[in-house]
Amino acid sequence: MALYQLSYMSNLVKPDKAMLRTIVETARRRNKPNQITGMLLCCDGQIVQVLEGPEAAVHETFGRIASDSRHHCIVELTSFEVERRDFEGWSMGFHMPEFGRFSTPNDMEWLFKLSPEEVVKRVEPGLARSILKNFGAEASV
Numbered sequence: 420m421a422l423y424q425l426s427y428m429s430n431l432v433k434p435d436k437a438m439l440r441t442i443v444e445t446a447r448r449r450n451k452p453n454q455i456t457g458m459l460l461c462c463d464g465q466i467v468q469v470l471e472g473p474e475a476a477v478h479e480t481f482g483r484i485a486s487d488s489r490h491h492c493i494v495e496l497t498s499f500e501v502e503r504r505d506f507e508g509w510s511m512g513f514h515m516p517e518f519g520r521f522s523t524p525n526d527m528e529w530l531f532k533l534s535p536e537e538v539v540k541r542v543e544p545g546l547a548r549s550i551l552k553n554f555g556a557e558a559s560v
């Protein structure tokens with residue numbers, strides 16, 4: 420079955436660490452049996468998430484996430500078939516980077532300074548994938 424990767428940005432309706440922890444726990448529990456791996460970042464209430472796995476499972480999971488009222492302004496960044504996973508072994512890596520305290524001042528920080536709508540206009544999907552993948556490699560999840 421084709422391996423698929425989808426990423427999106429959104430804004431939490433109410434940034435709250437306890438709520439985020441619940442979301443990540445749910446994600447890890449639900450993603451494992453669905454063979455979904457990925458990464459969830461939250462910076463200043465803005466979410467970037469990558470989902471990867473069998474195509475049908477990625478779409479089904481994203482459908483559930485997209486109708487979740489805990490976040491809004493949901494825009495897809497990337498959506499394509501991939502040859503291999505970027506986040507193998509992570510049922511959902513989680514990191515809350517802080518502005519000015521990124522492990523390296525990098526493209527990820529720049530990405531978070533833009534609104535989800537601006538990111539879609541200005542960042543082409545191949546670049547978005549490599550920024551997310553590089554950040555994943557550095558993140559202490």
Ligand SMILES: Cc1cc2nc3c(=O)[nH]c(=O)nc-3n(C[C@H](O)[C@H](O)[C@H](O)COP(=O)(O)O)c2cc1C
Nearest residue numbers: 442445446449450466468480483484487489490511
């Ligand atoms: C920002 C965010 C990320 C989420 N990530 C996932 C995820 O990776 N996998 C997942 O199954 N649910 C995720 N959820 C939770 C789903 O929206 C949904 O609440 C959950 O899958 C339970 O669905 P159910 O109540 O229909 O069983 C996420 C929710 C939010 C707000």
